[in-house]
Amino acid sequence: NLHYDVKPLNIPFSRDDHNPVQIQGYCNGIVCLIEGDNVLLCNPSTREFRLLPNSCLLVPHPQGKFELETTFHGMGFGYDCKAKEYKVVQIIENCEYSDDEQTYQHCIAYPYTAEVYTTAANFWKEIKIDISSSIHPYPFSVYSKGFCYWFATDGKECILSFDLGDEIFHKIQLPSKIESDFQFCGLFLYNESITSYCCH
Template sequence: MLEYLPNEVLLEILHRLPVKSLIQFRCVSKSYNSLITSPAFIKSSYTRSPSDSNKLIVRYLDVKSHVERYKLIHEDNDNNDSSSSEQIPDLEFPLRSSSWDYFQLVGSANGLFCLHEGKHFILWNPCIRKFITLPNPSFIDLFPRYLAVGFDLRTDDYKVARIAGNIRYEGAKPPLVLVEVYSVSEGSWRVTNGGDSYPPRITISNWHPQAAYLNGAVYFAANDWGDAQSSIVLSFDLGDEVFRLISLPNGKFGLDADIGTSVFNGLLSLICYGNQHLSIVKSCSVWVMKEDGVVDSWTKQFTIELNMLRWKVLGFLKNDHVLVQKIKSHGSKLLSYDPESQQVKNLGFYRSTYYSYADNYARNLTLLDKPNDVVSKRKVSKKRKCR
């Protein structure tokens, strides 16, 4: 009877199914497999499906076994018992680093994670338990290297950007920057002209080098060593592949400001730590840009007052609460902080000391149409057995 269903009705049914069922339905027929793995269906499935607004995916390094792990945390968990999160099973991460205790995390975009180890890059979609291994980039020996992952709104394509070259401050000497972009749809790296637009006297922060992704661009915390002598935000548009500068509130953030970029409630935000003394962070303020590209729209959203030893902000929950990591010598505790009531709730999770990361868990079928653990094209055609 399914053969007689109008196509729009069939699509509506499929969009309402859980991901596990969609994967199983690929085996019904070749036509079903072709439909579910089509780029159009994968795109519409993400945009039309209700988001898992009460789930976060948290990455941490298990300090005892030296293995990186991923766990789902439910935001509406009212149990303050630190052992409660241990009852939630880990998401199985399919790889283990060959030379280090963990992979370096580039970041995530719409639930798609990017990790790397030296010249090896991995894209992993925990929603469908699938990953691909990217081919080696063209240039691998240039330093420093900065990385970012995001979604190109113009081409509906996920991309990984690598920025390398002479981008340290060297007086009036212009930077020599190379930018290479990997495209999921093309399956290859491409050296772009993006380095031509890299502004002089700008360096990306080494304290918070991880870029935030928002609306087709990635955003780095950076420093302006020119006349301004202040912190600044450097963006890279994944569509036109051009660098742009976003100024911060005048006089608020000098070169020594401890800031990082993030996304709060769909807006570009800054996580700004106050002065530290003996590893005690007195406070942390969160600024948001209310209007895209309008410097005067920067607004201090709230200030977090947690007089604790060694803590940092991991991200923001859907209910506008803040996810905080309290770091101790033998592990860390996840806390949910309510800026309005200033109440702190214990979310458990007491293992990792460093390298923690959190993002919203998203229903995303990206990579469903690709063989698992495949080395993409560009001088490499070898395929590995699926794990």
């Protein structure tokens, strides 16, 4: 029979806004957690935590009409084997609205921006992200061997990758579908390889 002990882990999030705590990624026993705009690195075995400084690109939540608003916030977490340090990368899309309806049809999107946090420097820095606004990555990434991968769409499914060493984004085409009525739905790690699963 499987037996295990459960011990509480007190995560130092304020929870004032009652945002859910989500696991954003994990690598070498380190877990990346988010709660609202807060990002935390956690080692459950040693019970060590590091609350990351505030983002340099996320805009405050709008208090009125016509204010800039963050409409997409994607994140990746992994280990840079060259620099021998952990990194967190954020992809951010901000927008403003053309009238007071504040609906998707009236949203004017700005180009994507990106930033990287390194555990050695302990701050965020803005980096170049040269991807088309037609590419829509999913918020959560998969980490493997120094790269973060996001399932994405640009009219058809693709993969957006980020090299944690060179800090460069790349677009990867998915293979041809076996059957036309199948579609790629997401990514996961299988036998140390990035794998996409299909569905009808």
